[in-house]
Amino acid sequence: MPSVSAVPPSTPSSRDSVVAALRTAGCVFAEDEAELILATARTPAEAAAMVERRVAGLPLELVVGWAEFRGLRIAVAPGVFVPRRRTEFLVEQALEQAPERAPGARVVVDLCCGSGAVGAALAAALGPVELHAADIDPAAVRCARGNIAAVGGQVHRGDLFAALPLALRGRVDILAANVPYVPSDEIGLLPQEARDHEPLVALDGGTDGLDVLRRVAAEAPRWLAPGGCVLVETSRHQASTAVATLERHGLATRLAVSEELYAHVVIGIRP
Template sequence: MPPLSFSASPSAASSPPSLASFSRDAVVSALRDAGCVFAEDEARLLLAAAGTPDELAALVARRVTGLPLELVLGWAEFSGLRIVVEPGVFVPRRRTEFLVEQALAHAPDASVVVDLCCGSGAVGAALAAALGPLELHSADIDPAAVRCARRNVAAFGGRAHTGDLFEALPGSLRGRVGILAANVPYVPSDEVELLPAEARDHEPRVALDGGPDGLDVLRRVAAEAPRWLAPGGCLLVETSERQAPTALEAFTRSGLSARLIVSEELFAHVVVGVEPAGTQAGLRAGD
């Protein structure tokens, strides 16, 4: 693709160049030629992010080579927040806002929240923003994700931990968690290569690949969750329509009262499992 060029306004010849001197249409055209479906919206965001024409040209050049818009900007909008995202970290999806909504609906008084497989920490940050002061822990196996999450949860007093699922968490959380949000990877291994290039080429495979049927990590989370949930606490996991029946079975097998909730608008499927009151004492005795 030839270098991005802009058309100066007639008054630009007698004054230093500014962003106002450059054509928004040129940005939109470059993005559209690169296949960006929402070129107009992206152009608006890139123009707002750039401080100089050179910065604008650099941002557009990065986008047209295929870098996800969120990584070009350095942030993603999620549940009304600007979530910092960095190269090599999973970018939060808009459909996952539905998981946040369901967590708030099922445990509006939660005082302890865990964001497992946290990626950028977006889910935990959104829950903390909505619920107010609480104890927030985010965890991921990927150190790059944890570094990014730490930046996003700091404003809410949250802590970010590195490790494999529950192994990353302080043992003092056992039996105390009101909301356990786990945005686990759920793409079957042989379908990862079919994902859009923005995910396939720029996000870590560990955040996408859920094993042969996509549910390996979900099963592990469901099996261990009752030991960490407070009585009446809930586990919430995003999955696909095809995988939902098997996911529900995994929740039920672990002793959780499970149901599937669907957003047709966002094409989002969230399995919610509630820890029955009175179960925890038996679990702790058997640990």
């Protein structure tokens, strides 16, 4: 499994047959996908096997074994949530909000970490940090350990805050929680790649999509340092309820929106 690294530039390669196969299978960005497959495969046989898996419907990131996230190559594996480009906006907001600390003194937590992309990106941007990531899904934990270890972090398995070391209480400067927020009855409306290849626990947020967010909001104030922030991705129609939820737990709350990425991030700051 590849580790976190800068994404290298692609090298020119003959790709007509790969592009043709991908186009026939209905891949909209066949040229770009062909370039990634050919740049990743170590042998022609491996490239052919990758094309076969992609044509069969496996997400491209799982075919090549990695996803690009804020310029990093994040390893992904079957059964693990693939990081989305819109979640880069959450990282940007966290970096803007990060309280001033001495080098190495910041404490960062990536909750519901999946592959660990958010934590890895924060550590790469901030420099030395005390980084912890957690997820309830064993497949996600295995995958995240490779990505997080590459930036000096630790990964814990368990249900939200129960997975974290108690010594972190009251010390967390950045708590990034990319919680599941799709309402249960809307799971069937997701793209087939998500429905068929990503774990339900990483997608299903309960009746209104906010069940996990409510649990994070209730516990976050006890874990944040003074001036620390919690950031949670949500959807446009859930945003006002999500803001009110964090406010009810004593956090100074605001909503950040990126129209370009169609991203909505609720930010709560401990006074």
